[in-house]
Amino acid sequence: MTDKQGYCFHRKLGLPLGVVLFVAALLLPTPEGMTTEGHRAGAIAILMATWWMLEAAPLAATALLPVVLFPLMGVLDAGEVTGAYGNPNIFLFMGGFFLAMAMQKWNLHERIALNIIVRTGTNPSRLVLGFMLGTAFLSMWISNTATTLMMLPIALAVIGQIKQRADGQGIENFPVALMLGIAYAASVGGIATLVGTPPNGVLITQYQGLSPDAPEIGFFQWMLIGVPTAAVLLPVTWILLTRVLFNFRDLTFTGARAEIKGRIQSLGAMNRGERIVLVVWVCTALAWIFRADIGLGVLTIPGWRNIFPNPAYVHNGTVAIAAAMALFAIPVDLRRGEFALDWNWAKRIPWGILILFGGGLALARAFTSTGLVEWLGGKLVLLDGIPPLFVVLAIALMLTFLTEVTSNTGTTAIMLPILGGAALALGVHPLLLMIPATISASCAFMLPVATPPNAIVFDGGHVTVPQMARAGILLNLIGVVLVTLVTYFIAVPVLGIELGQMPAWATQP
Structure with missing residues (x-):
């Protein structure tokens, strides 16, 4: 919401x-x-x-x-409570927000999106796909709200051109499909990486908050789960919007390429600031992915953190803040005192999200330290004996539709400690319940109030509530099934979850 x-x-x-x-x-x-x-x-x-x-x-x-x-x-004592607001995962998101702000400062995000769109094709159907791919890719790394706000004026300009110059049936359907495609792609893209959307941040902080021995969810590990989820849901959404619900196959239009090319040309040549941010961004993503050891069957790719005296001390948050410091320190124009990132831009990051992560973790710590998690879990013994598959399906269904009318970040902050405790009481791995809840929180597609991207495209015109609800209800149900399958067939092997068994760290006194 x-x-x-x-x-x-x-x-x-x-x-x-x-x-x-x-x-x-x-x-x-x-x-x-x-x-x-x-x-x-x-x-x-x-x-x-x-x-x-x-x-x-x-x-x-x-x-x-x-x-x-x-x-x-x-x-809890004040020191333990306030310590939750300084969790390393909070600094992961802080650094990621700084990096995203640097991209926005130099308009690098717009250049990336426009180049993806123009290379995808510019017939009406492929144009929608291009906008969706560009939106989803950017939403993997920067705020879905910022991505949608950037894509909206470009989309409106293309819609204006099509209304003036397009021929064929379906001209009234194209704007609806394009606007909904952008909104939905922004939410779907955020699933792909740990820094893509706040519910993912709530998961990694609260999962480790269940126990000091709970292992970290690696950046690469999450991408093995999130990227396939997005890679399936994105084309399904595109087909649903352009082939099933809002068909415009007979529509022809040749002016879109010129519109997109004109916007690319208006950006000019890539300047020094953009190049610096691009290099730092690519290096940061690679550092996140290859920080820890990556197991590929019998082959293990050693993580770069092993070269340091205490590899376990090196966190993804370390990488994120190092990248931010590099942006603050690398000059773009020394004579003007201009750097890749300055505080006037950096202070615009969503500080409230970072505080919310801390509040959720403090709540999780209280649940654990007071024994409330075990008590709540004990009250859910009625679920004992129900196949975990149906429990996962029920959680995905509940979170998907609950976040249509509530804050997805706030809802996950409340639900994840409860689900973690319920999992331990049921004798299953906490992630088996926490992962479907987290991903489903990003799959609210029905209402304008469900997500900021939905609200932004609704306010932009061209989409009515019935149209959004009609597409959204189908995508919600598809998302519920997909999240259940992803949890069982991807998350379980990737994270080493043993069905029907609690992890060793959860059984230790």
């Missing part, structure tokens, strides 16, 4: 409702088997969940509640 102008009814309701539920939860007797601290942590979680899901307060502001309430209510 995305922020909208004004303060609507559900937000006005959310503030007092959260407080009422919080007080009511505290006044109830502590349930049998739950610790007093766990009871208080649960009440705080109810308050945060209500405010997050109804967006009664800014998401980042709600994420700061643990800093105040956990120490005051004896749940």
Whole structure:
């Protein structure tokens, strides 16, 4: 769900409702088997969940509640709470945001997108594919909101040209398919990498928050899961939009190539700033991928971090901040004192997302340290005996449709600790439940309020709510099935998940 102008009814309701539920939860007797601290942590979680899901307060502001309430209510000490906001994975996203901001400063993202579009082809159907590929690729590395905002004026210009110069039937369908294609591709592309979308960041911080011995999810490991997911969902979306729902096969148009070429020419030759950012970006991506050992059957590619005295100390966040420091330090024009990235641009990164990661991790720590995770998991014994496949399918279905009307980041921040605890109680690997929840949180396609890209293209005109809902419901259901299959047939072998067994680190005292 995305922020909208004004303060609507559900937000006005959310503030007092959260407080009422919080007080009511505290006044109830502590349930049998739950610790007093766990009871208080649960009440705080109810308050945060209500405010997050109804967006009664800014998401980042709600994420700061643990800093105040956990120490005051004896749940966690202040040092442990605030330490959650300095987790290494938060610095991974911070560095990634700095890198994305440098790309935007020099318009490198627009050059990349336009060159992808012009090389894909410019008949109407392939034009939609080109926009989707360009949007998805950029969304792997930068904010899907920023990507959509950049692609929108280019798409509107092409739509204007087509309305003036195109021939054939389906001219009214092309704008709908193009706009929806951009919105959906922005969400799908974010699935592919750890830094592509905030729910992925929530997963990696909260998974390791379950136990200090929980292994890290590597950047390359996630790409082995996320890239195939996006690679299947993207063409399926394209076919659905251009061949099934909004057919314009008879439409002919030859002016798109000139429009795109004109925009590329307006950017001029690649300047020094763009070249610096491109080199740093490529080096950073390679450093993320090859940081740790990569096992390929009997072959193992050693990670570059092994050359350092303590390889385990070198985190993806280390790489991200090193890249950011390079951008701050490499000059573009010394005479003018201009560098690849300056603070005027850097300060525009979404700091609130970083705070939200910290709040989610603080919540997960409270769930674990107070025993609330085990208590919640014990209450889910009714699920014991149900095949894990159906549990995964149910989780994917629930998160997909829940995030149509709630914040996907806030929802994952609340749900992942609960699912992690439920997995341990059921005797299965936590990632078996946490991964489908995370990916499904990025698969809300039905409503304008579901994601920022949906809202942006809806506000741009050419798409009605019924049209978005018609396409979105089909994609939601396709996404549920795909996420279930990806979890079982890709995530399980890639991450070494043994079905029906808890990992060794989870069984250690």
